[in-house]
Amino acid sequence: MKSMFMFTLLALFSIGLLAEDGVGVGDRAPEFNLLNIDGNHVSLSDYDNARGVVVIFSCNHCPYVVAYEDRMIELHNEYAPQGFPVIAINPNDSIVVPADSYTKMIERAEEKNFPFDYILDADQTIFPQYGATRTPHVYLLENKGDHFEVAYIGAIDDNYRDAEAVEEPYLANAIEAIMAGERPDPEFTRAIGCTIKVQDE
């Protein structure tokens, strides 16, 4: 009985750890159902027909995101027709960053003519399940039939400042790898970004 209790405690503890660390490559992608800029809710399962999904934790205010907005649009336009649409998720608290409010998301999407869904993690419950820590932060998901699996985590490419000077387009390479039936290499990269903004406890 006592060992059962310990086991339960350990199990709960592990779940806690997992929740904090988020997902890794090869893990099942957490489901979400979040409000899109068009007023509808968008779920990961809505994309059951896609070969994969490019989830990008994003926002309005972060200069690193702004530097990548055009590239996010290009990636969607290039790869959505091939089965890999972009979904941008704004994880920021709009009280901390008013520029990242739902209304401002709609404005920014209109200004830039975003061709992809731009959804709001209003309760801030989704980004911790993924383990996202910054914007932009990419999770490339592969459709495995009954679920999506994380295939690549990290940066869009290796040069935020100058799209022309990119040497390694990590994300595009990862999508190409999956389409070719291979594993992305690298499957994990890092980049400088803005912290995800939450209210002080």
Place this chain on the structure above:
Amino acid sequence: MKKLFLVYIVTFFFITPALKANSANDEIAIMDFDTFSPMLEKEDEYTYVINFWATWCAPCVREIPYFEKLHENYKDKNLRVILVSLDNPDHLDSRVIPFIENHNLKSEIILLDDVSANRWIPLVSEEWSGAIPATVIYNNSFRGFYEKEFKYDELEEIVLPLL
């Protein structure tokens, strides 16, 4: 002779403030990661507080006064505070230097100009996801990495036992 003296006076009063206004610029070294990285590996009597920030990063800007206060309070006790700006070098004159002057920053400031972040982020710390602010605190017997926004008391709590 008198004329020459006048020229000297005029020059002195006009040039000196110009030099002074420019001094922040002289103090900012722009470097790539490999040039910068020895600062993460010093083996001397100092305790180093190395903070990665940018002028556009709101939480960074909020905590910078605490790093300044730390520098002010403990610079005579073998503490070195180094503020590593990740601003775009194109914004050095338009944003970084005005920021340094407006906030009257006294700590050492470096502009890290290196886009190959996937290579160098883990060299700063394997724990670093890449979000800023981020801070390394180390000396000969201690090394800590913090991907967070600091309050002054938290900084002092870590640094004081190291001095």
